[in-house]
Amino acid sequence: MSTAGKAKRRKRSQLSLIWFRFRKNKLAMLGLIIFLMMIFMAAYVSIFGDYEKAITMDMPNKLQTPSAAHLFGTDQFGRDILMRMMFGARISLSVGLLTMVLSLVVGSLIGAAAGYYGGKVDNLLMRIMDVFLAIPSTLLAISIVAALGQGMFNLLLATAVSQIPAFARVVRSAILTVKGQDYIEAARACGMRGGRIILRHILPNAMGPIIVQATLNIARTILGISSLSFVGLGISPPTPEWGSMLSEGKTMMRYYPHLILIPGAAIALAVMSLNLIGDGLRDALDPRLKN
Amino acid sequence: MLRYIMKRFLMMIPVILGITFIIFAIMNFTPGDPAKLILGEEATAEDVAKLRTELGLDDPFLVRFARYVINAVQGDFGTSYRNRQPVFNEIFDRFPTTFKVAFFGILIAVFIGVPIGILSAVKQYSIIDTISTIGAMLLTAMPGFFVGMLLILLFALKLNILPATGISSWKHFVLPSLAVASVTMATFIRMTRSTMLEVIRQDYVRTARAKGASESRIVFRHCLRNALLPIITVIGMNFAHQLGGTVMIEAVFAIPGLGSHMVTAVRQKDTPVVMASIIFVAVVAGLMNLLVDILYTYIDPRVKTQYTKG
Numbered sequence: 001m002s003t004a005g006k007a008k009r010r011k012r013s014q015l016s017l018i019w020f021r022f023r024k025n026k027l028a029m030l031g032l033i034i035f036l037m038m039i040f041m042a043a044y045v046s047i048f049g050d051y052e053k054a055i056t057m058d059m060p061n062k063l064q065t066p067s068a069a070h071l072f073g074t075d076q077f078g079r080d081i082l083m084r085m086m087f088g089a090r091i092s093l094s095v096g097l098l099t100m101v102l103s104l105v106v107g108s109l110i111g112a113a114a115g116y117y118g119g120k121v122d123n124l125l126m127r128i129m130d131v132f133l134a135i136p137s138t139l140l141a142i143s144i145v146a147a148l149g150q151g152m153f154n155l156l157l158a159t160a161v162s163q164i165p166a167f168a169r170v171v172r173s174a175i176l177t178v179k180g181q182d183y184i185e186a187a188r189a190c191g192m193r194g195g196r197i198i199l200r201h202i203l204p205n206a207m208g209p210i211i212v213q214a215t216l217n218i219a220r221t222i223l224g225i226s227s228l229s230f231v232g233l234g235i236s237p238p239t240p241e242w243g244s245m246l247s248e249g250k251t252m253m254r255y256y257p258h259l260i261l262i263p264g265a266a267i268a269l270a271v272m273s274l275n276l277i278g279d280g281l282r283d284a285l286d287p288r289l290k291n
Numbered sequence: 292m293l294r295y296i297m298k299r300f301l302m303m304i305p306v307i308l309g310i311t312f313i314i315f316a317i318m319n320f321t322p323g324d325p326a327k328l329i330l331g332e333e334a335t336a337e338d339v340a341k342l343r344t345e346l347g348l349d350d351p352f353l354v355r356f357a358r359y360v361i362n363a364v365q366g367d368f369g370t371s372y373r374n375r376q377p378v379f380n381e382i383f384d385r386f387p388t389t390f391k392v393a394f395f396g397i398l399i400a401v402f403i404g405v406p407i408g409i410l411s412a413v414k415q416y417s418i419i420d421t422i423s424t425i426g427a428m429l430l431t432a433m434p435g436f437f438v439g440m441l442l443i444l445l446f447a448l449k450l451n452i453l454p455a456t457g458i459s460s461w462k463h464f465v466l467p468s469l470a471v472a473s474v475t476m477a478t479f480i481r482m483t484r485s486t487m488l489e490v491i492r493q494d495y496v497r498t499a500r501a502k503g504a505s506e507s508r509i510v511f512r513h514c515l516r517n518a519l520l521p522i523i524t525v526i527g528m529n530f531a532h533q534l535g536g537t538v539m540i541e542a543v544f545a546i547p548g549l550g551s552h553m554v555t556a557v558r559q560k561d562t563p564v565v566m567a568s569i570i571f572v573a574v575v576a577g578l579m580n581l582l583v584d585i586l587y588t589y590i591d592p593r594v595k596t597q598y599t600k601g
Contacts, residue, residue: 131309134577139553139569146565169462223434230436231542231554246437250543253440254448264437267293268360272432 028280107167115175174206219274389548396471408483439470527583531576
């Protein structure tokens with residue numbers, strides 16, 4: 001009991017140390033604040049208006065410039081752009097997070113197995129990952145959408161598959177660094193099995209680089225989803241999604257630039273905040289890496 | 292040296308086979324019957340069955356995969372379901388356009404990004420460094436196709452000095468290439484800056500400074516030469532990536548390249564075209580990386596001795 005309490009206390013103090021370093025990084029804090037605001041917006045957008053408002057057409061009010069009733073104006077179908085942008089955040093962030101979880105779990109398992117067992121298993125798994133990495137990620141995603149058809153779940157799968165190798169690599173190298181430590185040997189001597197050692201002892205100690213990778217991964221997924229939707233292979237209209245909003249606004253942008261500026265800015269803000277958090281976390285977790 | 296290149300070529304074969312297998316396996320999940328797609332909706336069941344045997348669609352998965360590879364090795368990647376033409380006719384027609392956009396984009400990114408990266412490393416924490424870091428941060432966050440739309444808005448619609456769509460003259464390639472360059476440039480700035488900063492702190496740089504070498508000689512001869520290797524790796528990787536990533540840029544600028552071809556093929560469920568295009572780009576990307584590796588041996592004599600010995 002006492003050892004568990006001790007371990008917990010140590011962990012907390014380390015966490016607070018990381019938080020302390022992260023907090024001193026102004027850019028990272030800015031990223032965190034923007035990201036939290038986006039999460040809040042995505043979670044509570046229903047307070048400001050119904051989903052109906054974001055998808056039902058209202059032709060008499062089409063293409064309005066920003067006003068008190070429509071803060072960001074309306075699009076060519078008379079839908080409120082602010083509402084669409086906020087519901088778009090819901091889609092981008094939830095697909096981004098789910099994709100991250102999916103590729104994190106699969107990638108970690110592959111990377112952990114490769115790093116822990118080494119030898120032939122390592123060679124085989126990592127060569128397979130290399131092949132996946134050799135296919136440009138956009139093309140891999142397109143081919144999966146081509147095979148499975150459009151839709152939220154298939155899009156999630158398509159973006160997740162192309163992110164798996166990155167996680168596998170990070171986890172593998174993290175495991176290789178902690179593998180030789182005495183406490184792993186001790187766990188093995190106690191008769192623990194491979195899977196349990198990986199889950200209980202190795203992964204928690206390799207968490208740092210994995211978290212950084214996960215943050216950057218969400219940013220990349222948000223870009224990926226909007227790209228696919230932009231060419232019409234992702235989330236299809238009328239569902240509000242930033243990429244498809246850009247695609248719809250493209251034809252009208254000459255006279256109504258706000259149609260593309262707002263969804264574009266939303267993508268940029270989301271991606272930038274996540275990149276800032278990722279960089280900040282990397283510096284906070286390992287101050288030696290900071291140059 | 293030649294042996295090393297040969298060896299690298301041979302090592303590419305399993306990778307290409309692996310790529311083909313993955314894409315083939317993914318495409319295998321495509322719902323719908325290709326025979327029905329070819330013959331149209333009003334085809335009789337017998338005709339469909341006959342064509343299925345003809346195309347070998349009823350064979351087991353591995354048999355079909357082996358047949359695809361054997362035909363592919365002989366240069367036959369199948370025919371399009373839509374126009375019954377060999378798939379590579381159109382791929383070869385369209386690839387140069389995509390290649391040009393990606394190539395010019397990378398070129399611009401290198402010539403702007405690398406110098407800025409060097410400058411902000413040499414003058415670390417100066418105004419220039421801050422501006423370029425913030426600029427790189429913004430560019431990384433904006434998707435290339437959004438930058439492309441902004442460029443159209445500014446240069447084509449407001450200032451009216453460059454065309455927005457089409458490919459009929461060199462002017463048409465300026466904006467798409469800039470759009471491709473935007474994200475890549477940010478990567479190059481960050482990469483160049485961080486590798487240069489690493490090199491600047493090395494002992495041999497201090498030695499060079501101590502013996503009285505001029506600042507420009509130190510930066511270019513001593514630092515850049517040693518920082519070049521990782522920078523070139525990133526350039527090569529990005530070029531390979533851009534060949535597959537111009538899909539969205541092509542959509543913005545209405546460029547009839549390989550990317551837009553692929554998107555059309557996906558919408559029409561034209562599996563042979565999708566497959567051949569993806570395999571083709573992946574192979575070109577692989578060759579690109581090989582080229583970069585060979586380039587290493589010329590830039591860094593240490594790499595060369597490593598291989599000529601072994």
